[in-house]
Amino acid sequence: MSESSASGIIQHFGTKRLLVNFMNFLASVGAPVLRFMNATGKLTYFAAQSVINCFLPPYYFRSVIRQFGDIGYYSLPVVGMTALFTGMVLALQSYTGFTRFNAEGAIASVVVLSITRELSPVLAGLMVAGRVGASIAAEIGTMRVTEQLDALTTLSVNPHKYLIAPRIIAGTLMLPLLVLLGDIIGVFGGYLVSVHMLGFNPHSFLSQSWDVLESMDVISGLVKAAVFGFIVTLMGCYNGYSSGRGAQGVGAATTYAVVSSSILILIFNYILTQVFFS
């Protein structure tokens, strides 16, 4: 065998190796991308189906009202506590920070703007993701695993209408209400600390808060809240609905629901802030 043909063979195998490696590389990039696209597609389809079913009859008013209670009313303590302490801490932090610049006077504005624009909606969203998103995913996931979803379908009831639509409606409508309350409680928390601990004049704190606040600050927070409520309930329902088999499947569904809705809340918070204030 001549030398040149041997090197030809080596070269041939070399390029083949390279090609295989390259293909492997493509596969390792491609598989997650495909999986991501697949999941996104499924979620989008699920979301569309759910939203459409919110508007199509039959309507299950009983379930909607029940969800108002479960999602709205029972989240009050969590959201209220979060807002209260956030407002308090905000006043304290900005006081210690602002005294360095002799800008203590801005505390009221800082508290009221941060609470209404950002902290009340985002923190309420995250708290509700933990409380409501997890429980929705666990409940619907258990229904999947114990064939209750199949039983619903067999009894001619569409799970999207009976289970999912009421939760999404309740989430989207109740979160703005919770956030509105959170706004008030949060500012009240700031007021408590400023007036009772830092010795501010109560009247000037309130009037300053009121003067600096624009309706857009509150409205933007409420719109965010509606979006977050939609995200939390949608992700809870989606993950529960597509839960795997067994207790493990339900556990995983619950985790995914909380993690994915929390991340989506943070992402959409940025997007919405950009839309509102740029």
Added chain:
Amino acid sequence: MTDLKIKMKDVHKAFGPKRVLNGFNLDVPKGQSVVIIGGSGTGKSVTLKCILGLMDVDKGSILIDGKETANIHGTERSKIMRKFGMLFQGGALFDSLPVWENVAFGLIHGQRMGREEAREIAIQKLASVGLASQVADLLPAELSGGMQKRVSLARAIAVNPEIIFFDEPTTGLDPIMADVINDLIVKCVKDLGATAVSITHDMASVRKIADKVAMLHEGRIIWYGDKSELDNSGNPFVDQFIHGRAHGPIMTIGAAQAA
């Protein structure tokens, strides 16, 4: 030829590499009670879910009243769904609703009946499965396993479906209650003119409720005949099954190791 209520032809269903139904054929005549027997995990429950449309089939045809229904979805599917009642193997009761509302669920939400009226029917149906009206306001979690099964049975028959599927209706019940349930199934078929497809491992139940018996093995029906032919089917698989022998043509892991 009698009318066929359900006709399954060459149905295939696999989960990943695992083939569960593999050329499954079954004819269910109108107004008759067909019992499917077969080993655990052979795909009996899957068969029912395919007929109900809860699972898509990979291949094959499922005719109901002569209409093709395999892999049909949407409004067409909900029309067919109204003909069905199903007792799930695990009961599948809605655990957030009281017992009576479980039973009345199809009446209230499927047929849009008033709650009062539906509740009364639910209590009648509960009585027919041997449950007193006191249980009506309990939650399913407060009942024993056998009681849950009976509630589930009451729910399946509450809407007077044309076709009823019973997935192991008597497992977990005491022998007397099992016989009550058997009678009830016979009554549904004979009195209401319903067609029934049941799954059971209980040979006493087979003898009581079946008009026809089908034996499922390795993804297809390997024997199908009248109940009267069951004892001299001449089929070694059927013989082994109905006599419950560990040794025979159906290999269990344990028996295979012993051999």
